[in-house]
Amino acid sequence: MKSKIMYLENKSEGHTGSAWIGFVEFSKSGQTVYFNGKAFKKLKNPGISGNHFDIETGEEYWISGVKKNGQDRHWCGGGKIMIDTNCIEEYLKLVDFNVIDERNFIIIKSIKTNKSKFNRLENAETEFKDESRSASYWENNRRKLILDIKV
Numbered sequence: 718m719k720s721k722i723m724y725l726e727n728k729s730e731g732h733t734g735s736a737w738i739g740f741v742e743f744s745k746s747g748q749t750v751y752f753n754g755k756a757f758k759k760l761k762n763p764g765i766s767g768n769h770f771d772i773e774t775g776e777e778y779w780i781s782g783v784k785k786n787g788q789d790r791h792w793c794g795g796g797k798i799m800i801d802t803n804c805i806e807e808y809l810k811l812v813d814f815n816v817i818d819e820r821n822f823i824i825i826k827s828i829k830t831n832k833s834k835f836n837r838l839e840n841a842e843t844e845f846k847d848e849s850r851s852a853s854y855w856e857n858n859r860r861k862l863i864l865d866i867k868v
Contacts, residue, residue, distance in 0.1 A: 720740040720741065720742055721740065721741060721743070721782075722738065722739065722740055722741075722782075722783055722804050722807055722808060722811065723738070723739070723740075723741045723750070723752070723780055723781065723782060723783065724736065724737070724738050724779075724780070724781050724782065724783045724784075724789040724798075725737045725738075725739075725741070725750075725752060725757070725778055725779070725780050726778060726779045726780075726789075726790075726791075726794075727776055727777075727778055728764075728766035728767040728776075728777045728778060728779050729776040729777060731766075731794070732766075732790070732791040732793055732794025732795070733794050733795055733796045734796075735796075735799070736789070736790065736796065736797075736798045736799065737752070737753065737798065737799045737800070737801070737825075737827070738783055738789070738798055738799070738800045738801065738804065738808060738822075739752060739753065739800065739801030739803070739804050739827050740752075740801065740803060740804050740827075741780075742830070742832075744832075747759075749772075749835070749839075750769060750780055751830040751832055751835070752827065752830065753801075753827040753828055753830065754827075754828045754829075754830050754831070755771055755772075755773070755830060756771070756772045756773075756830060756832070756835035756838075757769035757770065757771055757772065757778055757780060758770055758772055758839075760777070764777055766779060767779055768780060768781075772835055772838055772839065773838070783808065783811060783812070784812075785811060785812055785813070786812070787812040787814060797820075797821060797822060797823050798821060798822050798823070799822070799823045799824075799825045800817060800822045800823070800824055800825065801825055801826065801827040802824055802825065802826050803826075803827070805817055805824070
């Protein structure tokens with residue numbers, strides 16, 4: 718699938734969590750986003766802050782397209798956004814800026830994600846599965862991916 722420029726923010730630290738802008742890749746189903754050595758699975762029941770979770774850590778993330786006005790951070794949040802050097806030219810065109818303002822951004826070089834690593838994690842057998850009526854799909858999925866993997 719074609720890469721797309723997106724905004725990603727770690728919501729485990731509230732509105733001031735680490736944030737990135739860069740090219741992401743999607744799984745065939747579109748349920749998993751790959752960026753900078755990580756994989757993020759779409760939450761079936763998104764929380765107030767996050768709409769994806771990190772497959773390895775369980776931390777919630779907000780992942781969305783970048784805003785054309787350049788104001789991707791939540792209005793009550795803050796902090797510099799890391800932007801991948803490979804997407805700067807396209808980002809500047811998208812937001813109609815001339816340069817990256819280093820008061821708001823840190824330029825980084827992201828790493829490629831090993832998708833096969835995450836495919837193995839997602840398809841691993843589980844030792845325990847919560848089959849109670851109160852367990853939601855995302856709780857079972859998160860538990861499977863993080864806590865119950867036989868490696």
